[in-house]
Amino acid sequence: MIVVTGSITARHDSFDEIRKLSLEHVHRSRKEPGCIFHAVQIDCENPLRLVFIEQWADRAALQAHFAVxxxxxxxxxxxxxxxxxxxxxxxxxxxxxxL
Known part of the structure; x- marks a missing residue:
């Protein structure tokens, strides 16, 4: 399995747009072959930072995702x-x- 972590910090004036785009991306990505888990969360210590956690079946599935x-x-x-x-x-x- 391939695990992907990522983050983006928004400007105050761009947070809502980044959140909207991120949710659309997550919902679309979950439908892709090989996607096990795909989520975006708001960082509790920095509410302008969004954190992505993804799990993919293998490298090929992730490469296909990047190619979409x-x-x-x-x-x-x-x-x-x-x-x-x-x-x-x-x-x-x-x-x-x-466990």
Missing amino acids: PASREFVRALQPLAAAATTLELYDATRLEK
């Missing part, structure tokens, strides 16, 4: 709305056990 035109457009739409650089990290994960 709507995914590329989402990233392009966010850039002018951000207060700081976005983050994105990928992890290759294996579940050790379920």
Whole structure:
């Protein structure tokens, strides 16, 4: 499984637009093949920061997600709305056990 974490910090005047775009992206992404989990949350310590958590079946599913035109457009739409650089990290994960 591939785990993706990412974040974006909005400007005060762009938070609502970033939140709207992010929710649309999450809802669309959940329907893609290989998407196990896809969510966006508001950071409790910085309410202008949105944090993404994703789980994908494998690298191929994630690469297909990145190739979707709507995914590329989402990233392009966010850039002018951000207060700081976005983050994105990928992890290759294996579940050790379920507690």
